[in-house]
Amino acid sequence: MPFAFNYAARSDVGMVRSENQDSGYAGPRLLAMADGMGGHAGGDIASSVVIGALADLDGEALGSAEASKALLQRISSANDELADMVKSDPSLHGMGTTLIAILRSNNKLVLAHIGDSRAFLARDGKLTQITKDHSFVQSLVDEGRITEDEAIGHPQRSLVTRVLTGQVDDEPDVTVREARMGDRYLIASDGLTDYVAGDTIADIVTAGEAPGRTAERLVDLALKAGAPDNVTIVIGDVVDLTKVDGPPTQPQIVGAASTRTKGTRAIPVTPAAKAAALTRAATGADDGDDDVTLAEEAPQGSRRWLRRAAVLAVVLIVLGGGAYAAYDWSQSQYFVGASDGKVAVFQGVSQDLGPIALSHVEEPSDVVVSDLPDFYRSKVEASIAKDTLKDAEALVAELRVEASKCAVSRATGGTCASDSLGPSPTPGATTTTPSTTPATTSTTPTTSSTTTGTPSTTTR
Structure with missing residues (x-):
């Protein structure tokens, strides 16, 4: 057959x-x-x-x-x-x-x-x-x-x-x-x-x-x-x-x-x-x-149109004086990114509309971006979208742990590749x-x- x-x-x-x-x-x-x-x-x-x-x-x-x-x-x-x-x-x-x-x-x-x-x-x-x-x-x-x-x-x-x-x-x-x-x-x-x-x-x-x-x-x-x-x-x-x-x-x-x-x-x-x-x-x-x-x-027509229409709507709202509606929408979004060399939680979206900034730092942290393993650093610099503020805070806590592991590894003469980091399962466990x-x-x-x-x- x-x-x-x-x-x-x-x-x-x-x-x-x-x-x-x-x-x-x-x-x-x-x-x-x-x-x-x-x-x-x-x-x-x-x-x-x-x-x-x-x-x-x-x-x-x-x-x-x-x-x-x-x-x-x-x-x-x-x-x-x-x-x-x-x-x-x-x-x-x-x-x-x-x-x-x-x-x-x-x-x-x-x-x-x-x-x-x-x-x-x-x-x-x-x-x-x-x-x-x-x-x-x-x-x-x-x-x-x-x-x-x-x-x-x-x-x-x-x-x-x-x-x-x-x-x-x-x-x-x-x-x-x-x-x-x-x-x-x-x-x-x-x-x-x-x-x-x-x-x-x-x-x-x-x-x-x-x-x-x-x-x-x-x-x-x-x-x-x-x-x-x-x-x-x-x-x-x-x-x-x-x-x-x-x-x-x-x-x-x-x-x-x-x-x-x-x-x-x-x-x-x-x-x-x-x-x-x-x-x-x-x-x-x-x-x-x-x-x-x-x-x-x-499909190119309807999908692209939907997204572009949403962005255009925000632009028109802002330019037309309805800034509050656009601001209210953007404040329901969160992402983790870099601010002045440190990891931070941002409220808003990572894109700007020309001169109009659609995000701001909601919660700075003490985690230095350069202390992170390269993979994590690149992800933070590119920004990581999260559904809620709580999710974003949890990710920052995780990144703090990774930065600490990295610092310890460097201090003891080791490397700091992301593939050497991560949560440890029960030793010897078989998955x-x-x-x-x-x-x-x-x-x-x-x-x-x-x-x-x-x-x-x-x-x-």
Whole structure:
């Protein structure tokens, strides 16, 4: 029975961010999504490099064993490339990315996962999460210290313990699943899952609408929820080619990977150049390949219009003398950033409207930005949005701890890399990432059970 994906990918920069650091890919054999991090340090580069390294797997018909090996090799190669880029350009230190990739091989699906982006399976009207977050909060849940409900609003939910950063031990969990006709796979960045309730997501995904329409509705919901983060959705339905008329054959690339070559820092000529070549072909710069669609930022018309209309409304209110309304809206927002070289909690939004400042320091702190590990420093300098003042204060407390650890390490002649810092679990504890749904037929070519000492944490 000939299997195929009926697929769609959509992405939006969100309501607050100035750039999209997510990258998404959907094609006949490959679904993938990477959520970059690192602010100005290059989260968009990290995500597009990884997606670019995987892109040409979409054109290869591989057996399941070959597919697993090939997927791991491409991820490892992309991770090595990130390390080389940081060595050649120190300003990129601190960049990283999550990754979820699903590679189809006949009736098998190889799933690779690292970070806190999430993959879901919709089967028989029920939506089930099939990945487990690599995050500090998830470790608290696993240890029984907090409940799943408490994890949803936890102030440290942005701390991830495993991502692709160029470090030698950045390895994903890999599982092999059996494809079943009628299954729907959803991959989503935390721009969706952090701001839209799980039940609501399930209702939309299982409603029976086409992948493209479903992805657009999910992005809509995230924006209506005020999602400050980038939102990226990749959906793939498992279909029978003999019974489905005309599933798509042109891959869709969204987010940073669709625009990376237009920026100031081009993707090098490596496996990641595959994505760059696909981008040039789709924009007409290369007549040798007609197989790629750069999916609009989801969807370009209504999503962009909604955000721009909101910003325009604020401008008009301020210019028209209704400054109080704009001020009242901005004061419901908080972020953690740098002020005079120190970490501070800001009230408002991190963007200004020309000469009009839309934020001010609400709570200064004694945490010196330069005392932080490089990754944390870059995140603070780029600003970290938080839902409430309490969440922002909790993050400052966490950063104070990291700065103290850094100071101790330097005082004893050690280094101060962020991957050496983080909360310590029970010494010698073994953490396992089991498959959480039916139809998992084998475990990873790399084991998903690892013995850990002190896991690293990365603030997203």
